[in-house]
Amino acid sequence: MSRKSRRLSPQTLSVLTALSAGGQNWLYGLELSAATGLKSGSLYPILIRLSERGLVEGQWLETEKPGRPPRHAYRLTGQGRAALIEVDSHETAPFSAEPRGV
Amino acid sequence: MIADLLMKLTYALTPKDQALWSEAMRGEYAAESRGRLGWAAGCLMVASGWRLKADGLWLAIIFAVPFFGFDIWSHWWWQNVILPVIPSGSKPVIIGPDDINRMAFFFQSGLKYMLYALAIGMWRPRLLRVAVPLMTMICLAQVYWALAHYNWVIEGQPVTFVYLHWMNLPPVIGELAFMMLLAVSAGGGALIRRAADRKQAK
Numbered sequence: 001m002s003r004k005s006r007r008l009s010p011q012t013l014s015v016l017t018a019l020s021a022g023g024q025n026w027l028y029g030l031e032l033s034a035a036t037g038l039k040s041g042s043l044y045p046i047l048i049r050l051s052e053r054g055l056v057e058g059q060w061l062e063t064e065k066p067g068r069p070p071r072h073a074y075r076l077t078g079q080g081r082a083a084l085i086e087v088d089s090h091e092t093a094p095f096s097a098e099p100r101g102v
Numbered sequence: 103m104i105a106d107l108l109m110k111l112t113y114a115l116t117p118k119d120q121a122l123w124s125e126a127m128r129g130e131y132a133a134e135s136r137g138r139l140g141w142a143a144g145c146l147m148v149a150s151g152w153r154l155k156a157d158g159l160w161l162a163i164i165f166a167v168p169f170f171g172f173d174i175w176s177h178w179w180w181q182n183v184i185l186p187v188i189p190s191g192s193k194p195v196i197i198g199p200d201d202i203n204r205m206a207f208f209f210q211s212g213l214k215y216m217l218y219a220l221a222i223g224m225w226r227p228r229l230l231r232v233a234v235p236l237m238t239m240i241c242l243a244q245v246y247w248a249l250a251h252y253n254w255v256i257e258g259q260p261v262t263f264v265y266l267h268w269m270n271l272p273p274v275i276g277e278l279a280f281m282m283l284l285a286v287s288a289g290g291g292a293l294i295r296r297a298a299d300r301k302q303a304k
Contacts, residue, residue: 040127
């Protein structure tokens with residue numbers, strides 16, 4: 001397991017999981033907030049970090065209601081999907097009987 | 103209403119390199135119908151973090167210099183500039199009855215504020231509009247704190263917030279004159295910096 005994925009916090013994982021559940025669909029910040037229970041103060045720093053690591057990509061989408069600013073939507077990149085699979089496989093891996101640090 | 107205000111503050115605090123994310127948060131705020139205040143408060147927290155990261159050291163220096171640096175400056179000034187030149191019979195008091203002491207105090211005090219503002223203005227010229235009121239408030243707080251400390255700890259008198267007569271000017275005018283001194287000094291610093299940057303760019 002790489003150091004990159006090992007460092008992911010439970011909140012970060014919840015964001016990745018929510019994005020993964022969305023598949024190829026673009027998800028807005030509010031949708032992610034509702035799915036993860038994270039407020040804007042926690043959600044955006046996580047999205048920024050994930051975006052900087054290349055795990056998440058964003059796109060501006062025009063809103064249907066006139067006069068409203070465009071919204072930034074997100075989805076997982078291939079790298080993000082791979083990171084999530086890596087974390088999942090580690091968490092579901094059977095307990096190793098081999099003692100550590102010997 | 104309050105939420106809108108928080109979002110405006112968020113926008114104002116956002117450094118340029120995070121403008122995209124600020125716009126993203128604003129887009130969601132506009133689309134949000136419930137819990138707007140909570141969303142705006144979170145956005146403000148994020149923007150404050152960015153601002154602290156970008157200008158934290160600048161802010162720390164602005165706060166620290168009046169409370170720690172000015173004492174060192176005053177000590178150095180009296181020991182190395184004033185005491186060697188005042189007449190031997192004159193008492194080295196901070197605000198003495200004689201004109202030399204009074205002038206020396208006034209000059210060293212004004213000079214330290216001017217140098218402080220000049221340096222801050224040179225460091226971050228783009229933050230001049232924030233720096234001047236901030237420096238004014240911090241310097242006034244430091245002066246009143248020093249007076250309160252002197253009255254309470256040294257003289258053993260209760261702390262009172264008696265108005266300080268800046269240059270014997272009426273209330274508010276003295277503070278405004280003090281702010282102008284800082285504004286002119288900081289503006290001078292900003293001009294020097296911009297001129298230096300232009301020269302380097304050529």
